[in-house]
Amino acid sequence: MYLRITRPVVLLALMLSLSDPAYAQKTISGTITDASSGESLPSANISIEDTYRGTISNRDGRYSLTIPDSLLPATVVVRYLGYNTDKRTIERSSNSTQDFRLEPSTLQMDEVVITGGDPAIGIMRRVIERKQQWRKRLDTYRAEAYTRQTISNDTAIVMISESVSEAFWDKEQGHREVLKSRRQTANIAASDNFAGVSYFPNLYDDNIEIAGFQLVGVTHPEALTYYDFRLEDYRNIDDRVVYEISVSPARKLQPLFEGTIYVLDREYALLEVSLQPNDVVTFPQPVRDFNTFYEQQFNNYGKEFWLPVDMRIRGDIKISMVGLDFPTIRFRQVSQISNYEVNIPLPDSLYRKKEHITVDTTTTGADSLFVSAVKSVPLSREEEVAYSSLDSTATLEKAFKPSGFLARFIDEEGDENGNGDDGSGFLNRVPGSFSPVFRYNRVDEFYGGLKYDIGIADRVELNVRGGYSTGYRAWSYGGGLEYELVNAKGFDQSIGLEYLAGTVPQQQSAIYGAYFTTVTNLLGERDYYNYFRSEGYRVFTGLEFPRDLSAVVGFNSQEHSSLSQNTSYDLLGRSPRLQLNPDVEEGSLRSLDLRAGYNLDQGYNFGVTGIDKIAFSVELSDDMLGSDFNFARYTGSVQWSFPTFYQRRFLSNTLDLNLAAGTFSGRLPLQRLGLLDVSIDHFSPFGTLKTRQQTPYMGEQYLMLNAEHNFRTIPFEALGLQKPVDWNWSLIIFGGAGKTWISDTRKQAILDRMGxxxxxxxxxxxxxxxxxxxxxxxxxxxxARRLDQPAYLLNISVARIF
Structure with a gap:
């Protein structure tokens, strides 16, 4: 005997399976108002008794709460500071519209205990002690979260993004979040929707990150040394006294909070906070103003742990610079966190990657969670209008179009079909990218050419370059091919080939490229470099290891020949002095080289930002390789930026060090001598000897140490000089020491042979x-002052920003 499954049976089963969720939960909604005045109560705390489930009302006092069928009948609890709590039992048959009218609560003064001094000190000491006790027992949690972010300009909302997610927290490993569903206004793509709760703080934490600043929390174990607390008033909720305590920084140079906190008596727990960062939390230009306000509520849901119920953020950012003024960016966020599961095992996969937020691609493709399952905070009327009116043409570029005399140079949008045209014509339609190459020096005279880069296959990169020197009337040309291999044994490998025939500097600078000196050469200044012509190839293999460690091994085969001076020019019409280009030791140089270190790909940036980099290199040349030269050259460099004082700031004080050294064995040719960089004209970035101009030091061996300490705006803040702080001026002290060595015999041989x-x-x-x-x-x-001999020099360089 068997059961025949017909099509109607299948359809009926499918309908029942799809309809289950509708019967497995009940959603109630309504408004929370003041029973006396009828005014709406925004951000009221609504929860289901004896659970970790709940929500908050929106700015209009409206709310929506979904109750699982397994919890029905359920007791819904509505709390608001200064009002009596209202409780209501909800049955499956209850009306879906449930409005709550809260009665103002009468203050019970007999609950207040006054001690010597400001009572807030004793209250906060108890809050900190209680928190340390229950936090020791809180190891993990998982929760459901809803987040909405809105961006407005001076006139209206220009963007809304929402997300539904699972939030995770581990005492040792921190926050993680998995986005389950998201939606946004039609003028932004889903990939630009970054709404999430894990980026935003729990104001009950000891240390709180705000926009890169590390702020001391108001319940930090040492909060009483960082903050001044003052009891301002008494509030109440039901028959319980709530202390209203003002918070102000006790240290004017540290990034801290100011505002108001509300503490529940007997429990000595934070019920609510309303805080903003102090004036120390500022950013370099072009950010003119950065103001943010944070409001957060906490609930223990009748249990042991006080957990965040929500996060409400208001922020205004003003960006302006000479010639450009952007409309104020107004940022608003509301996050609701609910349905906590406490001290449960968390999936190991959450912490295998560094990303704080990941996307569940199986659920984010549709808005179904928003339609049926999300216990979200209702949209305000203004947000509802924005959702219906913002379409794909209402771009953020239009909403934040700048004014000022430089505004016309901002890239305009493309045509109505989204096709922009920068006028490049043919080159725009050729795969790959072209870039011009030009320079001027006393050997090349004027050199002009092109470089072309293209990815010709997966993990295969090709570059070709060429140009012409009017000075010695010769073409320069070259190129390279590199193939990246992905290795499963813990490192990646690449192999490549390079060829070059052209002009190169006799010594290699760690700071200035050969093109950098073009302007000073045209102004008749002494040429920073000497030059020769190199023709040959290099084959290499590169290895990339974890933790940014890498190594490159190569073989070089080059023909070196001398070049003569061809020009001496001055745009200002002066008669520049003759500067000969010395000969090199000509011949075939074949060598093996090894370069290894940490962050090798991090390029020099003229001291604009700190660099953490270590590099060592060895070059071996021997007649066994067919070389005309026999030597071994060893070089090393360390560049490191150390945070020193005020590390909680976005930009802490920093100590930057630059160490460079080189030595050798055998007989170094002239074109392999080491070089210590100095200033070019009056330009002297970090890593140079600032009190020497145009002529770098050279030697067979060399050693240099540069150090500078950036005090940022701290000295001006300490002196109460607000204008330099507003202008973001900072003070830096620096020093440098360097020495090169060359044997007397070698020095005389170079002089005798090449003059x-x-x-x-x-x-x-x-x-x-x-x-x-x-x-x-x-x-x-x-x-700068030179210490080994009397000399002062005033220089300019690029500002240190980070």
Whole structure:
């Protein structure tokens, strides 16, 4: 005997399976108002008794709460500071519209205990002690979260994004979040929807990150040394006294909060906080104003742990610079966190990646969770209008179009079909990218050419370059091919081939490219480099290991030949002095090289930001390789940025060090001597010896140490000088020391053979100075004094920003 399953049976089963969720929960909604005045009560705390489930009302006092069928009948509890709590039993048959009218609560003064001094000190000491006790027992939690973010300009909402997610927290590993569903206004793509709760703080934490600043929380174990607490008033909720305590920073140079907190008596727990960062939380130009306000409620749901119910953020950001003024960016967020599961095992997969937020791609493709299952905070009337009116043409570029005389240089949007045209014509339609190459020096005279880069296959990169020198009337050309191999043994590998025939500097600078000196050369200044022509190839393999460690091994085969000076020019019409280009030791150089270190790909940025990089290299040349030269050259460099004082700030004080050294064995050719960088004209970025201009030191061996400490705006803040702080000026002290060595025999041999005296330091070069950083937000001015001989120099360089 068997059962025949017919099509109607299948359809009926499918209908029943699809309809289950509708019967498995009940959603109630309504408004929370003041029973006396009828005014709406925004952010009222609504929860289901004896559970970790709940929500909050929106700014109009409206709410929506979904109750699982398994909890029915359920007792819904509505709390609001200063009002009596209202409770109501909800049955499956209850009306879906449930309005709550809360009665103002009468203050019971007999609950207040006054002690010597400001009572807030004793209250906060108890809050901190209680928190440490229950936090020890809180290891993990999982919760359901809903987040809505809105962006407005000076006139209206220009963007809304929403998300439904699962939020996770681990005492040791921190926050993680998995987005389950999201929706947004039609003028932004889903990929631009970053709404989530894990980016935003729990104001009950000891340390709280706000926009890169590490703020001390108001319940930090040392909060009483960072903050001044003052009891301002008494509130109440039901028959319980709530202490209203004002918070103000006790340390004016630390990033801290100010505002108001509300503490429940007997429990000594935070019920609600309303805080904003102090004036220390500022950003460099072009950010002119950054104001944020944070409001958060907590609930223990009748249990042991006080957990966040919500997070409400208001923020205004003003960006302005000379010639450009953008409309104020107004940011609003409301997050609701509910249905906690406490001290449960969390999936190991959550913490395998560094990302705080990941996307569940199986659920984010539709709005179904928003339609049927989300216990979200209702949209305000203004937000409902924005959702219905914002379409794909209402772009953020239009909403925040700047004004000012530079505004016309901001890229315009493309045509109505979304097709922009920058006028490049043919080159725009060729795969890959073209970039111009040009320079001027006393050997090439004017050099012009092109470089072309293209990915010709998966993980295969090709570049080709070429150009012409009018000085010695020759073409330069070259290119490279690199193939990246993905290795499953813990490292990645690449192999490549490079070819070059062209002009190269005799010594390699760690700071200035050969093109950098073009302007000073045209102005008749002494050429920073000497040059020769190199023709040959290099084959190499690169290895990339975890933790940003890497190594490159290569073989070089090059033909080196001397070049002569061809021009001496001055745009200002002066008669520049003749500067010969010394010969090199000509011949075939074949060598093996190894370069290894940490963050090798991190390029130099003229001191704009701190760099953490370590590099070591070895080059071996021997006649066994068919080389005309026999030597071994060893070089190393360390650049590191150490945070020092005020590390809780977005930009802490920093100490930057630059160490460079080189030595050798055998007989180094002239074109392999080491170099210590100095200033070019009056431009002296970090890593140079600032009190020497145009002529770098050279030697077979060299050693240099540069150090500078950036005090940021702290000295001006301490002196009460607000204008320099507003202009984001900062003070930097710096020093440098360097020495090169070259044997007398080698020095004389170079002089006899090539008529060239190698510029060396002799005694160590020593210097120190002070900088004013952030002039117009772009520059720094250095006043440097040479210590080993009387000399002062005033230089300029690029401002240190980070």
């Amino acid at each position: 060239y005296l190698v510029p060396e330091t002799g005694d160590p070069h020593l210097e120190a100075g002070i900088s004013l950083n952030g002039i117009f937000g772009l520059f720094r001015i250095d006043l």
